[in-house]
Amino acid sequence: MSAIDQGPIIETDGLTREFRVRDGRRRRLLTAVDGLTVRVEPGAAVGYIGANGAGKSTTIKMLTGILVPTAGSVRTCGLRPVPDRRRLARQVGVVFGQRSQLWWDLPVRESFRILAAIHALTRAEEADRTAGLVEQLELGGFLSVPVRQLSLGQRMRAEVAAALLHSPRLVILDEPTIGLDVLSKQRLREFLISERRLHGTTLLLTTHDMGDVERLCDRILVIDHGRLAYDGDLQGLSRTVGAQRVLVVDLAAPAPDLTGLDGAVHLSSEAGGLRQRLAFDAEQTTALKVLAAVSAEAEVLDLAVEEPDIEDVVRRIYAETR
Amino acid sequence: MASTRALRRPPAGLRARLRPYRVVLASRARSQRAYRTSFAMDLGGSGLIGLVELAEVWVLFSNVTVLGGMGFRQILLVFGMADLAFSMADLSFGHLDSLPDYLRAGTLDAFYLRPQPLLLQLITSDVSLRRLARAAVGGAALGIGLAVSGAPWGPRTAALLVIGVASGYATFAGLFVWAAGLQFFLLDGAEMTNAFVYGGRYAATQPAPVWSRPLKLVFGFFFPMAFTAYLPAVTMLGLPGSAWLPAWLGWCAPVAAVWSWAMGLLCWRWGVRHYQGGGG
Numbered sequence: 392m393s394a395i396d397q398g399p400i401i402e403t404d405g406l407t408r409e410f411r412v413r414d415g416r417r418r419r420l421l422t423a424v425d426g427l428t429v430r431v432e433p434g435a436a437v438g439y440i441g442a443n444g445a446g447k448s449t450t451i452k453m454l455t456g457i458l459v460p461t462a463g464s465v466r467t468c469g470l471r472p473v474p475d476r477r478r479l480a481r482q483v484g485v486v487f488g489q490r491s492q493l494w495w496d497l498p499v500r501e502s503f504r505i506l507a508a509i510h511a512l513t514r515a516e517e518a519d520r521t522a523g524l525v526e527q528l529e530l531g532g533f534l535s536v537p538v539r540q541l542s543l544g545q546r547m548r549a550e551v552a553a554a555l556l557h558s559p560r561l562v563i564l565d566e567p568t569i570g571l572d573v574l575s576k577q578r579l580r581e582f583l584i585s586e587r588r589l590h591g592t593t594l595l596l597t598t599h600d601m602g603d604v605e606r607l608c609d610r611i612l613v614i615d616h617g618r619l620a621y622d623g624d625l626q627g628l629s630r631t632v633g634a635q636r637v638l639v640v641d642l643a644a645p646a647p648d649l650t651g652l653d654g655a656v657h658l659s660s661e662a663g664g665l666r667q668r669l670a671f672d673a674e675q676t677t678a679l680k681v682l683a684a685v686s687a688e689a690e691v692l693d694l695a696v697e698e699p700d701i702e703d704v705v706r707r708i709y710a711e712t713r
Numbered sequence: 714m715a716s717t718r719a720l721r722r723p724p725a726g727l728r729a730r731l732r733p734y735r736v737v738l739a740s741r742a743r744s745q746r747a748y749r750t751s752f753a754m755d756l757g758g759s760g761l762i763g764l765v766e767l768a769e770v771w772v773l774f775s776n777v778t779v780l781g782g783m784g785f786r787q788i789l790l791v792f793g794m795a796d797l798a799f800s801m802a803d804l805s806f807g808h809l810d811s812l813p814d815y816l817r818a819g820t821l822d823a824f825y826l827r828p829q830p831l832l833l834q835l836i837t838s839d840v841s842l843r844r845l846a847r848a849a850v851g852g853a854a855l856g857i858g859l860a861v862s863g864a865p866w867g868p869r870t871a872a873l874l875v876i877g878v879a880s881g882y883a884t885f886a887g888l889f890v891w892a893a894g895l896q897f898f899l900l901d902g903a904e905m906t907n908a909f910v911y912g913g914r915y916a917a918t919q920p921a922p923v924w925s926r927p928l929k930l931v932f933g934f935f936f937p938m939a940f941t942a943y944l945p946a947v948t949m950l951g952l953p954g955s956a957w958l959p960a961w962l963g964w965c966a967p968v969a970a971v972w973s974w975a976m977g978l979l980c981w982r983w984g985v986r987h988y989q990g991g992g993g
Contacts, residue, residue, distance in 0.1 A: 408990070410990070452822070455825065455826060456825060457822050457825045457989065458989055458990055459989045459990050461990070473989070476825065477828040477829065477830070478828070480825075480826055480827055480828040481828050483826070484826075485826050487819075487822070487823075489819075490818065490819050490820055490822070490823070491820070492820075492823040492826070494740075496744060497740065497744060501740060504736070504740075505733075505736050505737055505740055508732050508733045508735075508736035508737075509733040509736075509737075509827050509828070509829065510827075510828065511724040511729065511732070511733070511828075
């Protein structure tokens with residue numbers, strides 16, 4: 392195996408990108424990515440999170456050779472993205488949640504056929520890989536439907552299959568679960584987990600969904616104004632910012648505030664205590680234990696668990712680092 | 714883990730390397746013909762535009778007999794050469810016009826993620842088969858023009874015809890690339906580039922001596938439209954040239970094609986650099 396197969400799959404050093412933007416009449420310099428130094432080993436699953444405009448898309452564009460860095464260096468799969476763009480394209484698959492890479496007027500099957508030709512798959516590779524993806528992502532029901540007629544969930548699964556058709560070593564997903572229902576999200580996550588387990592595929596994903604990060608990623612990078620604000624695992628992130636879940640309970644009768652429950656903190660009450668919100672740390676206790684504690688005090692009619700909001704996590708990270 | 718999978722390499726051999734483009738084009742062509750009625754109407758509409766433009770020339774010449782040293786029969790030859798060359802270029806390069814849409818929607822990035830050169834991918838991303846009807850109108854006008862314009866039969870005429878149409882095709886194709894390169898800067902500038910692309914096509918079907926001096930500079934040389942049909946026709950018919958445009962220039966049509974492509978590729982390169990932000 393050649394040297395480029397061994398080293399880190401992503402390696403940036405002081406990666407910087409500036410844009411000239413018009414601000415009313417004056418022009419000013421906007422630094423979208425500011426001295427980013429990151430190293431990602433093959434097989435990792437990295438969540439790349441940050442507020443809108445924090446520099447996530449700009450980073451992805453520099454990793455894939457779409458944008459030229461203003462300063463610093465970047466290597467993806469051991470290659471220089473801009474000069475080696477065409478070689479790199481054979482090893483990277485990118486899914487843009489908001490922008491389709493399929494041919495909107497062609498059936499899904501036809502789009503796959505064209506992409507297989509673009510990536511020069513042999514007939515055997517094409518048949519094998521397509522069959523595998525169709526089965527795992529459950530695309531069989533709409534293979535002959537034109538892309539424009541697909542539901543969002545179907546289209547996203549087709550997009551993911553299209554980006555992975557050439558078995559890339561690195562898969563970059565930009566908001567892959569945005570707008571999907573719970574079931575579609577779960578299916579997609581399961582597929583990505585199995586793809587990673589089977590082929591050692593490296594995943595880099597940007598997301599606003601804490602569920603994506605929790606279920607898919609073993610490393611999290613938080614970017615703020617182009618700078619790296621956090622680099623570590625989810626537990627560390629939770630510890631840093633205390634990312635807690637919230638149990639919302641609707642009670643049969645108004646009750647006093649449920650303070651003093653084991654492992655849960657009372658946040659707020661509505662309608663004279665009919666609905667109460669309780670925060671708990673998923674590391675310390677479980678939703679079921681908290682519910683049992685609540686049930687001992689009052690009759691519960693309905694409940695909901697709120698996932699920690701990634702925006703909230705990011706906001707708190709930002710607040711800590713400033 | 715990564716070492717369990719073989720690294721993808723570019724395919725060897727020309728045929729294998731051309732396959733991606735062939736598959737895309739075949740698919741585009743198939744989808745355009747999929748709905749017969751709709752395709753027939755597209756063809757009909759496109760042919761009609763060609764006929765209306767031809768009628769325009771005919772109306773003009775029912776009022777004047779000679780324009781720029783040419784009568785209607787000679788103009789038919791010029792119109793035919795120019796329109797055939799333009800329609801074929803439009804068929805194979807015209808969809809570069811949709812670059813502003815890609816830029817606005819951000820879908821150009823998808824092309825960057827495929828292992829082929831960007832411009833080649835865009836050129837082969839579509840084909841407008843309906844332009845065949847218009848090319849047929851141009852071809853018919855050219856055939857009739859050849860028969861009635863008094864062009865001498867022989868290898869000299871044949872050579873000028875081939876050089877003229879082939880260079881004209883290349884010149885117009887280069888013009889489409891040129892316009893596309895400028896779109897990276899203009900974004901909403903399709904109007905502006907259409908002015909020289911479609912204005913250029915219109916200019917190409919006219920006898921150049923009727924142009925004012927600035928127009929001669931613009932469409933005679935900078936956008937070398939006079940070289941796509943008028944000048945080869947003058948040379949072919951043995952007509953005297955005019956100021957700035959001597960008759961022997963008809964043989965120089967390939968130079969115009971090279972110029973058009975040189976400017977086109979320069980603007981494209983400049984545009985892509987601007988898009989990627991690698992400096993002008």
